[in-house]
Amino acid sequence: MKFKAFLTQDGVNLLDKRFLPSLDKIGRVCHLYLTRDHAIFLHNLLGGDGIQSVAQFKKEVLFNDYRISSQNEDRIAFAIDVALLHRALRSAQTIQLQSQDDTAAIQIKLVKKLPVGSLNPAPFLTFETKGLRSAVVQDVPISKPLSRADVVQLQTALDAAQDLPQxxxxxxxxxxxxxxxxxxxxxxxxxxxxxxxxxxxxxxxxxxxxxxxxxxxxxxxxxxxxxxxxxxxxxxxxxxxxxxxxxxxxxxxxxxxxxxxxxxxxxxxxxxxxxxxxxxxxxxxxxxxxxxxxxxxxxxxxxxxxxxxxxxxxxxx
CATH class of the missing domain: 3.70.10.10 (Proliferating Cell Nuclear Antigen)
Structure with missing residues (x-):
């Protein structure tokens, strides 16, 4: 299971100034669902009695050099704290601006790391701001990626949520x-x-x-x-x-x-x-x-x- 991509400047602006503040108001934790063609933020589609929300982006809107692979038709989904995601994005953007390096870019990828004081590796969504002379890494903790069965259930719920009123x-x-x-x-x-x-x-x-x-x-x-x-x-x-x-x-x-x-x-x-x-x-x-x-x-x-x-x-x- 692999995912990595570079955020476009338009993608950073969309998430930072518009969508992440909005999604955080709906609920602190959401699912991020990545497919070959889309990145989708989902609230409450797998249960809960709150508002269901679906924010869907074609990959080109947010990313360059988008690469994803999994044994589940290249689909990956996990739960993530919206506020932590937003904080990491803003921090990466600040580092990018302060680097004064025209080649600096924000890479986002899935990794497994050993948390401090733990014996078991845990999954993270990592932001890496790269330039010619330096790179700064920030890790956002995520849930264990959903199983094949849970991803199928999530996709089924997403399909049902697309039905429009008459x-x-x-x-x-x-x-x-x-x-x-x-x-x-x-x-x-x-x-x-x-x-x-x-x-x-x-x-x-x-x-x-x-x-x-x-x-x-x-x-x-x-x-x-x-x-x-x-x-x-x-x-x-x-x-x-x-x-x-x-x-x-x-x-x-x-x-x-x-x-x-x-x-x-x-x-x-x-x-x-x-x-x-x-x-x-x-x-x-x-x-x-x-x-x-x-x-x-x-x-x-x-x-x-x-x-x-x-x-x-x-x-x-």
């Missing part, structure tokens, strides 16, 4: 939505969220004393969509939503406000837009972040990032 709506500015969710957290812990095929997003928190909600209308819709009935325009938001659910043109679920707030921390990855959707039968709430090729409105297909929030109650659907 209707997606483009949510408003993420910072605006984040401010709303922070206010709603002061009211209660559970949020009823509904999405209609007309492009409506309805958020509501209820307690025994008060109900507070907000609605965004006429949002961009991807997938199955419908025209809003003209006779519903003067009805209240909850009534319109309930009628849309009864017509089979909307779904609603109940999710944890804490989970939703955590997913909104993904704005640190600086996506260009985001879409919300509810999977059939209300299995989960899916949040998809979209990135554009710089200077265009074209989707950058070399990067993908999405979250799936567990549902506490399927509500009415």
């Amino acid at each position: 209707t997606l709506v483009q949510v408003p500015d993420l910072s605006q939505l984040q401010n709303l969710v922070e206010r709603l957290k002061n009211v209660g812990e559970l949020l009823m969220l509904a999405i209609t095929q007309y492009g409506d997003l309805h958020l509501q928190v209820s307690t025994s004393l008060i109900t507070v909600g907000s609605e965004f209308r006429k949002l961009k819709v991807l997938g199955i969509q419908a025209d809003a009935p003209s006779g519903d325009q003067n009805l209240s938001a909850p009534t319109r939503t309930e009628m849309a659910i009864q017509r089979g043109e909307a779904l609603s679920v109940q999710v944890s406000l804490k989970h939703l707030a955590k997913s909104l921390q993904c704005h640190l990855a600086k996506p260009d837009c985001a879409f919300y959707g509810i999977s059939p039968q209300g299995v989960c709430l899916t949040v998809i972040f979209q990135f554009f090729i710089p200077g265009t409105r074209l989707t950058d297909k070399s990067i993908s990032f999405h979250c799936r929030l567990p549902v506490l109650d399927t509500g009415s659907n």
Whole structure:
């Protein structure tokens, strides 16, 4: 089982300034899954009741001279502490800048070493900053690489996590939505969220004393969509939503406000837009972040990032 590659400068910037801060907000420990073509950061796909997240990069986005080999179709996966990974990356970058050596490069590879005070070698993801005159090595401890069976299970979970809801709506500015969710957290812990095929997003928190909600209308819709009935325009938001659910043109679920707030921390990855959707039968709430090729409105297909929030109650659907 071998892996080594050199980080590109764009890859260092993407991880350091955008994705690692975002992933750390979702959970301290994640799986790093390396294949022949992709590097993938995964949260909670092998268990746990928290947010599932998948950040996937084509290898060329992050690496040069990418080499991987294993007896499991050149697939390697292991658990890693996101904060420790980020700290090592930043340190390697600082050393690279201070070296004033144009040839300095950051190499990343899997190694086994004997930890201080131990008799058994342990696996590490090692950063080696090389220049003409010096090299500095930093080791990030990782879990034992997953077995063949566990990698197959991880790949199966990843394939299942790629399924898209039938209707997606483009949510408003993420910072605006984040401010709303922070206010709603002061009211209660559970949020009823509904999405209609007309492009409506309805958020509501209820307690025994008060109900507070907000609605965004006429949002961009991807997938199955419908025209809003003209006779519903003067009805209240909850009534319109309930009628849309009864017509089979909307779904609603109940999710944890804490989970939703955590997913909104993904704005640190600086996506260009985001879409919300509810999977059939209300299995989960899916949040998809979209990135554009710089200077265009074209989707950058070399990067993908999405979250799936567990549902506490399927509500009415």
